[in-house]
Amino acid sequence: DSAAALQKYAGIAPVTERSGKKHWVHWRWQCPTFLRQTFVEWAAQTINKSFWAGAYYRQQRDKGCTYQAAVRALAFKWIRILYRCWQTRTPYNESVYLNALKRRGSPLLNPSTTVKMT
DSSP states (O other), rough: HHHHHHHHHHHOOOOOETTTEEEEEOOSSSSOHHHHHHHHHHHHHHHTTTTHHHHHHHHHHHHTHHHHHHHHHHHHHHHHHHHHHHHTTTOOOOOHHHHHHHHHTTTOOHHHHHHHOO
16 A cells, blocks of 8 residues: 555565675566566666656666566666655656656765766
8 A cells, every 4th residue: 555565466575684794685586577567667768768767767777677577676766756756646747756856855966977878
């Protein structure tokens, strides 16, 4: 009943396992793989079509994430946004979301982090 629950169900939310002093992170194995793949492929398509999605993807890559990890992280964010749109029954509007990022002082809108293209 939340965006986090949808992220887990879809297999996009990472799973952290711990044992003693060790811990490791992996993706969820028991999930509808078609749904997970749908979110991942859709998120990948938004990299060149959405300003903030491209900036977020580049930010993840600059942190050292692989292509797949960066796209999964982007899908994770998109699910939260889509869930909110569904709950409020409002269509997604890029300019509204960019204004929200601006109000929150998001680093995604910082020109020094968005100029670099990969």
